[in-house]
Amino acid sequence: MxxxxxxxxxxxxxxxxxxxxxxxxxxxxxxxxxxxxxxxxxxxxxxxxxxxxxxxxxxxxxxDDLIAAVIERSFAAWLQALTDLQPPGEDATLEEKVTHQAAQFSHAIEVSPDFLRLGLMLGLEHRPEDPTARKMFLKVRSRAFRNAVKSFAEWLPDFDRGALEELASFTVALADGFFMSQQVADATHDLMGRVDMQAAAILGVVELLRQKRG
Amino acid sequence: MxxxxxxxxxxxxxxxxxxxxxxxxxxxxxxxxxxxxxxxxxxxxxxxxxxxxxxxxxxxxxxDDLIAAVIERSFAAWLQALTDLQPPGEDATLEEKVTHQAAQFSHAIEVSPDFLRLGLMLGLEHRPEDPTARKMFLKVRSRAFRNAVKSFAEWLPDFDRGALEELASFTVALADGFFMSQQVADATHDLMGRVDMQAAAILGVVELLRQKRG
Amino acid sequence: MxxxxxxxxxxxxxxxxxxxxxxxxxxxxxxxxxxxxxxxxxxxxxxxxxxxxxxxxxxxxxxDDLIAAVIERSFAAWLQALTDLQPPGEDATLEEKVTHQAAQFSHAIEVSPDFLRLGLMLGLEHRPEDPTARKMFLKVRSRAFRNAVKSFAEWLPDFDRGALEELASFTVALADGFFMSQQVADATHDLMGRVDMQAAAILGVVELLRQKRG
Amino acid sequence: MxxxxxxxxxxxxxxxxxxxxxxxxxxxxxxxxxxxxxxxxxxxxxxxxxxxxxxxxxxxxxxDDLIAAVIERSFAAWLQALTDLQPPGEDATLEEKVTHQAAQFSHAIEVSPDFLRLGLMLGLEHRPEDPTARKMFLKVRSRAFRNAVKSFAEWLPDFDRGALEELASFTVALADGFFMSQQVADATHDLMGRVDMQAAAILGVVELLRQKRG
DNA sequence: AATGAATGAGGATTCATTCAT
DNA sequence: AATGAATGAATCCTCATTCAT
The missing domain is CATH 1.10.10.60 (Homeodomain-like)
Known part of the structure; x- marks a missing residue:
């Protein structure tokens, strides 16, 4: 210098x-x-x-600490992707809302698949000494679940808490399954893109729950 | 040691x-x-x-050989569980058939969850040198897929091959998702038992595919 | 072949x-x-x-296990050396008996100094997580102490338990000190060989204890 | 870190x-x-x-420098403790003088045991590359030895140099041994406090040396 | 049909130390 | 007067595997 x-x-x-x-x-x-x-x-x-x-x-x-940090950071990216999309209009039909939600999930997964991939790997493991990374994924995931419950509560004001939670569990499971299928890649068809299928499935379940209640 | x-x-x-x-x-x-x-x-x-x-x-x-043997053996148990149940009667409604199929899957998973668990773990991994165990799982799994296609072909004679495969993919993904949810266990609700939800979801998708075709 | x-x-x-x-x-x-x-x-x-x-x-x-094994083995050698010498005759004077004992100790130490050396090193350490090696040395050492008590009890039937134990402690400490001095080697004089000094010291202490009691 | x-x-x-x-x-x-x-x-x-x-x-x-500094500093504390006590009166008996000296040692050790502890640890090690810390301890210790020789020379004017050095070596060894016993703590009796035993032992040795000379 | 003994490669982690700021 | 960041060498230990018996 x-x-x-x-x-x-x-x-x-x-x-x-x-x-x-x-x-x-x-x-x-x-x-x-x-x-x-x-x-x-x-x-x-x-x-x-x-x-x-x-x-x-x-x-x-x-x-352990390193991998927990990885999960933490990739969750942030995922959350970001999740909020990038605008919420559906107030006056949209239920079908539109559900489709919108499915699209959001698909998008988030496509943008940062690492989060779910690693997370599910950790989720499948059941070793005695649970790494912090796994705990972190579980924490993060239960937050996603609660968010889904809240959304459904708005869209389906006539549903009771139990039904809302079942619906949310189903939604999350569905997203997991679509993701898994894409990862395992034994399907000839790229499910991830089939947002309409996810929506149709959820609507089918909404119908089921409504019948049971009625 | x-x-x-x-x-x-x-x-x-x-x-x-x-x-x-x-x-x-x-x-x-x-x-x-x-x-x-x-x-x-x-x-x-x-x-x-x-x-x-x-x-x-x-x-x-x-x-590698050891773990492949594990997969092989647990697949045998799984297949056994899958065939323990009788097929639905010829004259059952579609809903009954689909429900029956879902029940079979749930049962098989409950009886030998190791197969799916380990399999999905291997499925999620994408390392350069693919262990034989992973290949074995993929092979086994694609057989399950083809079986599903065949069943649906019988039940839905009006569907073309593409639609049938989409439906089968969806069914498999759904089962995966339900299993994952149980494993990760973040849901308060035990989805595995909810055979009716699986059936409702599939029927919802059948409806969707039918509309698209029409 | x-x-x-x-x-x-x-x-x-x-x-x-x-x-x-x-x-x-x-x-x-x-x-x-x-x-x-x-x-x-x-x-x-x-x-x-x-x-x-x-x-x-x-x-x-x-x-840890390795070093514990070292201690264990070298203690066996030490014990062997200790018993190689014949016990003093029944009718020997106290001085002769004490001298004989000191000679035995000196001999044992000379023959297998590793035991004491490593043992004392471990003995000086006071770390929270006590290695098994240290515990093993302590165990072995307390046995040596009890042996000394027994010998003195035979030679000094008029001493009570407390006095015998003090005498034994002193004897052990003396041996340690002589060994240390040799190891640290700051002395121009090789104390280890001075069996007579050890005996004289012990007799001095016997005298002291006898006075206190009387 | x-x-x-x-x-x-x-x-x-x-x-x-x-x-x-x-x-x-x-x-x-x-x-x-x-x-x-x-x-x-x-x-x-x-x-x-x-x-x-x-x-x-x-x-x-x-x-190395750090640990040498530790030794140096704790040696200063030790020296301080050693000089806190007044020297025995000129006209005290030999027994009183020796007891006084033993008391001084005991006191110094009790006040700053780290010095001896670490020092002896280093003393026991015999590795090729001698750390400065070890050398420092040896230096300090040989000074203590010379001091003891000087004291004994005053108290026992009839002893020749050889005898005086043997006596000093014995005294140092005894102190070491008592310290070791306390550290290793296998003795039920706290020897450190037994100043009278140390004195009795030394007097016993003085007697021995006197006999040999005579 | 099995196993005691051995081993090179690699695992996670800590070490003492340096250096630019 | 101090420290955040970095690093090569060494730490203890586990790995998958082999081979003579």
């Missing part, structure tokens, strides 16, 4: 904690959603992120 | 081969469905089954 | 578990007594013993 | 340098006397003292 005035003090790459942390999270997210919890070895994350393993431990307490 | 010097090795009775193999598979199945592919280490299987690691290698070529 | 009858089936070095275990213990004992618990890294033991680290873990559960 | 991103770093007040140094030494002393040289990792000292590792390096050249 002292040598010449025009030396444009190169943007020092050194010691930018946040950026490094982000790069590590990027690598970890990609790997974790490919290989699950056990498969995400620190050494692979190290290789993919370009940081030595010991640097990863500067930013994260341990592997 | 189970027979390492520290573990006082009980003089093992020259047990017959098949029983040993079965015990190993039992242990492996339990562990794999708890912890997934990577989490199923030979040494844990050894500890849980009571056989030294080297004995496991006497019965199975390698880890 | 099939090629020629005279091939003297070379003494197979392979798979001789006990011998390997012993070699590992030898290496570990040497290192541990040089560098203490923390300083005894598995990788050094591996290098010194010629076995890869993973082989060490076949024979010992973990580092 | 104490200030890693996970640990929410409380905005540290620009504390004055000496106080920080002292706090680090406090932490290091406690840890070193619990776990010895190897066990005293910079990161533990950092956690316990509340200062980031890099700050420790600002105050001390390296780990």
């Amino acid at each position: 002292s040598s010449s005035p025009q030396t444009k003090s190169v943007p020092r790459k050194r010691s930018n904690g946040i950026a490094a942390r982000e790069k590590i999270l990027d690598a970890a997210a990609r790997i974790a959603s490919e290989r699950g919890y056990e498969g995400t070895s620190i050494s692979v994350v190290s290789k993919r992120s370009g940081f030595p393993a010991s640097s990863i431990y500067w930013h994260f307490k341990n592997k | 189970s027979s390492s010097p520290q573990t006082k090795s009980v003089p093992r009775k020259r047990s017959n081969g098949i029983a040993a193999r079965e015990k190993i598979l039992d242990a492996a199945a339990r562990i794999a469905s708890e912890r997934g592919y990577e989490g199923t280490s030979i040494s844990v299987v050894s500890k849980r089954s009571g056989f030294p690691a080297s004995s496991i290698y006497w019965h199975f070529k390698n880890k | 099939s090629s020629s009858p005279q091939t003297k089936s070379v003494p197979r070095k392979r798979s001789n578990g006990i011998a390997a275990r012993e070699k590992i213990l030898d290496a570990a004992a040497r290192i541990a007594s040089e560098r203490g618990y923390e300083g005894t890294s598995i990788s050094v033991v591996s290098k010194r013993s010629g076995f890869p680290a993973s082989s060490i873990y076949w024979h010992f559960k973990n580092k | 104490s200030s890693s991103p996970q640990t929410k770093s409380v905005p540290r007040k620009r504390s004055n340098g000496i106080a920080a140094r002292e706090k680090i030494l406090d932490a290091a002393a406690r840890i070193a006397s619990e776990r010895g040289y190897e066990g005293t990792s910079i990161s533990v000292v950092s956690k316990r003292s509340g200062f980031p590792a890099s700050s420790i390096y600002w105050h001390f050249k390296n780990k």
Whole structure:
């Protein structure tokens, strides 16, 4: 810097904690959603992120903490995607509202599939010592469930709490199933895009619940 | 490691081969469905089954082979459960048939959940080197898909191939989703038992497809 | 072997578990007594013993277990050395008996100093999570203490339990101190050999206790 | 590591340098006397003292230097404790003088046991690369030895140099032994307090040496 | 039909230390 | 006067697998 005035003090790459942390999270997210919890070895994350393993431990307490951070961050992205779409108009029909909701879910999943992928992987595991990452996914997911209940409560004022919760559970399960099918990819048909099918299914269930009540 | 010097090795009775193999598979199945592919280490299987690691290698070529065997065996159990129920009568209504099918699925899953659990875990993973276990699950699963297509073809003679496949995909996705919900267990409601909801959803979709065609 | 009858089936070095275990213990004992618990890294033991680290873990559960085994084994050697000497004659004077005992201790320490060295190192440490090795040393040591009490009880029938225990504690402390001095080696004089000094000190204390009682 | 991103770093007040140094030494002393040289990792000292590792390096050249400083400081405390007591009167009997000396030692050890504890730990280790800390302890200790020789020379003018040194060695060894016993704590009796036993032992040895000479 | 012993590769994590700020 | 960030080397230990018996 002292040598010449025009030396444009190169943007020092050194010691930018946040950026490094982000790069590590990027690598970890990609790997974790490919290989699950056990498969995400620190050494692979190290290789993919370009940081030595010991640097990863500067930013994260341990592997568990790292993966929990991945879940947390990808959930934020997911939430963002979920709110990017406008809510359906007040005077829309139930069918329109439900379709809109399904579209939102599909969109969110398409935009940040890592969240659900890794989350479901963790969800399927039932090991004695539950990693914090799993707990974090569960927490986040139950929030999504409560949101769905609230929406349905607005749209179906005549439904009681029990029915609303059943409907919400069904909706979430449906989204999970569509996602799973896409991931496992044994279907020739890309279900994720079939927003209308999701809506039709939900309406079918609404009908069922209404009959039972009546 | 189970027979390492520290573990006082009980003089093992020259047990017959098949029983040993079965015990190993039992242990492996339990562990794999708890912890997934990577989490199923030979040494844990050894500890849980009571056989030294080297004995496991006497019965199975390698880890991959062991887990493939687990999948294979649990698929057999699943198939058995699936055929225990009688097919619906010829003259049943569509609703009855669909409900019956859903009940069959629910039953099969309840009877041997390990198959689906481990299978979905493997399905979610997308690693470069695909373990045989994963391929085996995919094969088995696509057979289930084709069966569903065949059933629907009988029940809905007016549907074309494309519609039938969409319907089958949907059915499978729905079952997956219900299973996931039960596993993740964030729902207050046990969806697996809600055969009527599954049927209602499918009928809703049938209706949709029928409209589109018309 | 099939090629020629005279091939003297070379003494197979392979798979001789006990011998390997012993070699590992030898290496570990040497290192541990040089560098203490923390300083005894598995990788050094591996290098010194010629076995890869993973082989060490076949024979010992973990580092703690290994060092506990070292203590255990070297205690056996020590006990052996302690009993190699004949007990003093029944009709010997107290001075002769005490001198004999001191000689025994000195001898035992000289023959297998590793036991005391490592033991005292562990004894000095007071970390929260007490390694089993330390506990083992303490156990072994309290046995030595009880033996001393028994000896003194025979030689000094007029002493009460309290006095006997004080005397035994003193004797042990004295031996420790002499050993320490030799190890730290700041003294120009090799105390270990001065059996007569140890005896004189003990007799001085016997006298003191006798006065207090009288 | 104490200030890693996970640990929410409380905005540290620009504390004055000496106080920080002292706090680090406090932490290091406690840890070193619990776990010895190897066990005293910079990161533990950092956690316990509340200062980031890099700050420790600002105050001390390296780990070795830090522990040497610990020894140095605790030696000062020890020396202080040693001189707090007045010397015995000129016209006291030998027994009184020796008892007084023993009391002094006991007191000093009780007041600052860390010095001896850590010192003996280092003394027991015989590793190739001798840490400065060990050398410092040895130096300090040999000074104590020379002091003892000088005292005895005054009290026992008829003893030759050799005898005086043997006596001093014995005294030091005895103190070590008593300390060890207390640390290892296998004795039911708290020997440290038994100043009279130490004195009696020394007098016993004085007697022995006198006989040999005579 | 089985297993005790061994092993190289890799797992997570901590180490002492540095350096730009 | 201090520290956030980084790092290579070392830590303990587990992995999947082999092989002689």
